[in-house]
Amino acid sequence: MTEPAAAAPNNVRTVGVLGAGQLGRMLALAGIPLGLEFIFYSDRPDDTARTLGDHIHAEYTDLEAIASFARRCDVVTFEFENVPAATAEAVSAAGTPIAPGPRSLAITQDRLLEKTTFHKLDVPTNAFHAVNNAADALAAIEAVGLPAVLKTRTLGYDGKGQGLVRTPAQAERVFDELGGVPLLAEAFVPFTRELSTISVRTWSGEVAHYPLTQNTHEAGILARSVAPAPNVSPDLTKQAQQAAERVMTELGHVGVLAIEWFEHEGRLLANECAPRVHNSGHWTQDAAATCQFENHCRAVCNWPLGPSHVIALDEKRNLICVTPGVI
Amino acid sequence: MTEPAAAAPNNVRTVGVLGAGQLGRMLALAGIPLGLEFIFYSDRPDDTARTLGDHIHAEYTDLEAIASFARRCDVVTFEFENVPAATAEAVSAAGTPIAPGPRSLAITQDRLLEKTTFHKLDVPTNAFHAVNNAADALAAIEAVGLPAVLKTRTLGYDGKGQGLVRTPAQAERVFDELGGVPLLAEAFVPFTRELSTISVRTWSGEVAHYPLTQNTHEAGILARSVAPAPNVSPDLTKQAQQAAERVMTELGHVGVLAIEWFEHEGRLLANECAPRVHNSGHWTQDAAATCQFENHCRAVCNWPLGPSHVIALDEKRNLICVTPGVI
Numbered sequence: 044m045t046e047p048a049a050a051a052p053n054n055v056r057t058v059g060v061l062g063a064g065q066l067g068r069m070l071a072l073a074g075i076p077l078g079l080e081f082i083f084y085s086d087r088p089d090d091t092a093r094t095l096g097d098h099i100h101a102e103y104t105d106l107e108a109i110a111s112f113a114r115r116c117d118v119v120t121f122e123f124e125n126v127p128a129a130t131a132e133a134v135s136a137a138g139t140p141i142a143p144g145p146r147s148l149a150i151t152q153d154r155l156l157e158k159t160t161f162h163k164l165d166v167p168t169n170a171f172h173a174v175n176n177a178a179d180a181l182a183a184i185e186a187v188g189l190p191a192v193l194k195t196r197t198l199g200y201d202g203k204g205q206g207l208v209r210t211p212a213q214a215e216r217v218f219d220e221l222g223g224v225p226l227l228a229e230a231f232v233p234f235t236r237e238l239s240t241i242s243v244r245t246w247s248g249e250v251a252h253y254p255l256t257q258n259t260h261e262a263g264i265l266a267r268s269v270a271p272a273p274n275v276s277p278d279l280t281k282q283a284q285q286a287a288e289r290v291m292t293e294l295g296h297v298g299v300l301a302i303e304w305f306e307h308e309g310r311l312l313a314n315e316c317a318p319r320v321h322n323s324g325h326w327t328q329d330a331a332a333t334c335q336f337e338n339h340c341r342a343v344c345n346w347p348l349g350p351s352h353v354i355a356l357d358e359k360r361n362l363i364c365v366t367p368g369v370i
Numbered sequence: 371m372t373e374p375a376a377a378a379p380n381n382v383r384t385v386g387v388l389g390a391g392q393l394g395r396m397l398a399l400a401g402i403p404l405g406l407e408f409i410f411y412s413d414r415p416d417d418t419a420r421t422l423g424d425h426i427h428a429e430y431t432d433l434e435a436i437a438s439f440a441r442r443c444d445v446v447t448f449e450f451e452n453v454p455a456a457t458a459e460a461v462s463a464a465g466t467p468i469a470p471g472p473r474s475l476a477i478t479q480d481r482l483l484e485k486t487t488f489h490k491l492d493v494p495t496n497a498f499h500a501v502n503n504a505a506d507a508l509a510a511i512e513a514v515g516l517p518a519v520l521k522t523r524t525l526g527y528d529g530k531g532q533g534l535v536r537t538p539a540q541a542e543r544v545f546d547e548l549g550g551v552p553l554l555a556e557a558f559v560p561f562t563r564e565l566s567t568i569s570v571r572t573w574s575g576e577v578a579h580y581p582l583t584q585n586t587h588e589a590g591i592l593a594r595s596v597a598p599a600p601n602v603s604p605d606l607t608k609q610a611q612q613a614a615e616r617v618m619t620e621l622g623h624v625g626v627l628a629i630e631w632f633e634h635e636g637r638l639l640a641n642e643c644a645p646r647v648h649n650s651g652h653w654t655q656d657a658a659a660t661c662q663f664e665n666h667c668r669a670v671c672n673w674p675l676g677p678s679h680v681i682a683l684d685e686k687r688n689l690i691c692v693t694p695g696v697i
Contacts, residue, residue: 072399072402072403075399075421075422076399080421094402094407094422094423095402095422096421330681354681
């Protein structure tokens with residue numbers, strides 16, 4: 044797959060954001076002090092970011108409204124990874140750069156492409172196999188071993204769109220429960236804990252990373268992040284950050300990229316990635332020299348990044364951030 | 371002077387701000403993440419804070435517009451100390467609390483009342499004397515000694531509205547140059563350096579202070595702040611903060627109060643105070659656990675204060691903030 048390099052924006056003053064929720068709001072609160080103005084585009088009239096800039100309320104599939112929105116912006120970004128490909132194309136067709144770009148969207152919207160990319164780049168991940176129909180399901184769980192997890196290839200989040208398979212007999216039932224859509228079978232990992240990397244890359248390839256963060260989920264929703272994650276060796280951090288860098292380079296990624304990792308037997312296995320600012324990085328607002336939201340703005344605007352080191356630690360050099368899943 | 375205690379606001383959602391410039395903008399950027407909404411009122415159509423909330427463009431003397439604005443707000447504050455008394459009264463008459471209150475405005479708008487208050491509270495200050503006419507000027511500079519500084523009682527800022535008097539013969543000329551209005555004569559202090567305290571007080575009397583800041587002015591405008599100020603003994607800090615606390619209590623002050631100090635022969639002499647967030651506290655946005663803007667919002671909203679300690683220091687434990695005078 045060859046992706047022509049998109050032209051980077053220059054002299055950005057107005058940033059367009061697809062989506063106008065919590066993450067868009069935090070982007071604006073970080074970008075406004077830099078002198079940026081924001082235009083939000085979302086399909087709900089009452090989204091929380093709407094008071095921090097202009098707000099266009101229309102469907103994401105309304106490509107005329109998208110083109111009109113894009114023409115008012117110097118660059119367009121997004122707060123959710125499920126931006127339809129046609130929507131992103133309509134932004135580009137209007138002559139406005141979009142960051143992250145179409146390749147970041149395409150790969151991260153599809154768990155199979157995502158896992159395949161990890162595999163291709165030697166980023167450790169658990170065994171996986173494509174599932175296109177009920178018969179495949181059985182073959183796939185044999186290939187990855189039991190217990191296995193079946194996940195929809197697209198649109199899953201917060202633990203939705205997946206089911207655990209403990210016996211071969213359960214495979215077909217879980218396939219049906221998930222709606223008979225294309226799935227991915229993955230080996231179930233009895234992980235010790237979940238960690239995440241928040242990384243950011245600019246149009247010119249400059250990269251910065253935040254320290255690894257340890258995350259605890261409750262009912263599939265992130266409940267608590269501890270940063271920097273305790274008991275992480277410098278070597279493990281280096282491996283994780285180098286892997287994130289390989290993924291960003293492969294995608295030609297511009298902006299923040301979050302990777303969620305399972306720690307298992309002393310190794311990190313890539314679970315999934317998100318081409319956007321991430322709720323496990325909310326702590327950077329208060330405790331990093333430059334927060335993930337400001338660095339995302341800097342990256343998409345074709346500016347240099349700010350330093351990403353931690354500036355506030357408790358006496359044990361840990362920072363604890365209780366992250367509400369929903370505001 | 372007895373001031374009936376105004377009723378504190380409850381369940382504040384909407385904060386009104388008189389003025390919509392740089393400081394109002396920073397207040398909104400700190401208050402919006404707390405869930406507050408802002409309405410700005412200013413006499414210029416293009417003020418910089420206008421995009422962070424509703425903006426009412428009208429004269430400060432338009433008391434009907436002020437009342438209509440106040441009725442939309444749960445509490446009203448301001449970004450500049452020269453709010454006319456009638457404007458503040460119109461806010462109160464509309465049933466909306468204003469913080470800081472009328473007494474903070476009255477005292478800090480008049481250099482003579484301000485100095486008299488310092489004197490009454492045993493807050494060290496330089497010698498001063500009222501000047502009501504040209505004949506007074508000569509008597510006043512004799513009382514305070516030469517060289518002396520003549521200052522307008524009201525509306526001076528950034529070095530404007532004052533003149534140095536080196537000889538008795540200059541007194542009448544400077545009085546005339548300043549427009550023949552009531553003045554204050556002050557002993558000229560050959561100070562070593564200028565420092566400031568940023569303090570904050572809530573409706574219930576809770577108080578917090580930021581570390582003393584060292585300020586350098588160029589052409590009368592603040593050019594550079596270093597915080598925490600170097601070479602300040604804990605005892606000097608304690609004296610300055612206790613003095614600020616006495617002033618705030620005397621005024622029944624709610625919100626941030628800044629006091630500018632001259633350091634002279636190892637003592638701090640109060641120069642003037644401002645009943646608002648202050649440009650020598652801009653560094654708190656990046657380097658204090660809670661910035662002055664957030665704590666001002668918290669105070670006026672009748673909320674508890676956030677911690678004011680410094681969270682980011684360089685290897686010498688100093689933080690240097692270059693403060694632009696005008697944005």
